Amino acid sequence: MGHPVWVPLKKNQFFDDAPGELSNFAQVTISRDRALKVTLVKRSNRAAPVTTGKDIGLDWGLNSMFASDLxxxxxxxxxxxxRKVDAQLTKINVELQRRGIKPKTNARYRKFNQRIREYVRNEVGRILNRLVKRYGIKSITLETLDLRNGHLSRRMNRILTRAARAAVKEKLKSMSETQGIEIHEVNPAHTSRECSGCGFVSNHNRKGPHFVCGFCNKRLNADTNGSRTISLRRSQGLQYPYASRQTVLQRLDPRFEARWGLKPGDAEKLRLAKERRPVTVGLTSLWSIRGLETKLH
Ligand SMILES: [Zn+2]
Structure with missing residues (x-):
């Protein structure tokens, strides 16, 4: 006991040529036929940041895993x-409940859980790799993941949220370290309702696939506006990590009001206002709201 064991290792050209420094630990695996395999591990140095390529915005989709701003x-x-697995999971759960067994203590249930996590992890990796392959990517900006999906059970949503958060975090970290891709995270609150031109936030700005700002009258594709808003928030340092939707709005409104010389509370009044008529101030067409004094610069 306590004696070192010397293991002779075979030379491997691929391993020798790979970039990185030799780690001070080895990986030991025991295969099914009970053979012991010792592998050295190399720690690759951080990749230099990518200087050319696309800045891509990603949204966690409701119909597909990710939607990009491209x-x-x-x-x-x-x-x-x-959804298919969710139905099976619910069945198992009902069965366990009937027999008075806690899901956590059940091997079959745990295995199921594991399978879902592995699937999510593989899919996240596969999809993000494909994205990088398709475009040269310089940076990825992602909304802080809000994964709740109305078509899945609460239990599945919980498993998915945990699994996907971990998988996405791990994958993006590795992409940043080994490929030099910049990763940014932005709070998703109100990004689809905020005007990328003037900063006005309103439900009425969104008209299906179109974005028409109720304040500055900017018109553009809704997805393009959303991804621009995400980009702008990132470049202005307005990521608001983990803040609630209400908190984000409480910070966006004063910025908008200060920018256009409005009084505190005017943004909310603008949102509530039903009657609008267009006025022209300088070269920009703006909307004045009845009952609201807008001092526009
Ligand atoms: Zn606007």
Whole structure:
């Protein structure tokens, strides 16, 4: 006991040529035929930041795993698969409950859980790799994941949220370290309702696939506006990590009011206002709201 064991290792050209420094630990695996395998591990140095390529915005989709601001729908089989597994999971759960067994203590249930986590992890990796392959990517900006999906059970949503958060975090970290891709995270609150031109937040700004700002009258594709808003929030340091929707709005409104010389509370009044008529101030067409004094610069 306590004596070192010397293990002779075979030379491997691929391993020798791979970049990185030798780690001070080895990986030991025991295969099914009970053979012991010792592998050295190399720690690759951080990749230099990518200086060219696209800055891409990603949204956690409701119909596919990810939607990009370039119009991609990635991972369309993700939700159909989860829904199918969700039905099986619910069945197991009902069965366990009937027999008075806690799911956590049941091997079959745990295995199921594991399978879902592995699937999510593989899919996240596969899809993000495909995205990088398709475009040269310099940076990825992602909304802080809000994964709740109305078509899945609460139990499945909980498993999915945990699994996907971990998988996405791990994958993005590795992409940043080994490929030099910049990763940014932005709070998703109100990004689809905020005007990327003037900063006005309103439900009325969104008209299906179109975005028409109720304040500055900017018109553009809704997805493009959303991804621009995400980009702008990132470049202005307005990521608001983990803040609630209400808190985000409480910070966006004063910025908007200060920018256009409005009084505190005017943003909310603008949102509530039903009657609008257009006025022209300088070269920009703006909307004045009856009962609201707008001092526009
Ligand atoms: Zn606007």
């Amino acid at each position: 119009g991609d729908q990635l991972g369309r089989q993700f939700y159909p698969w989860l």
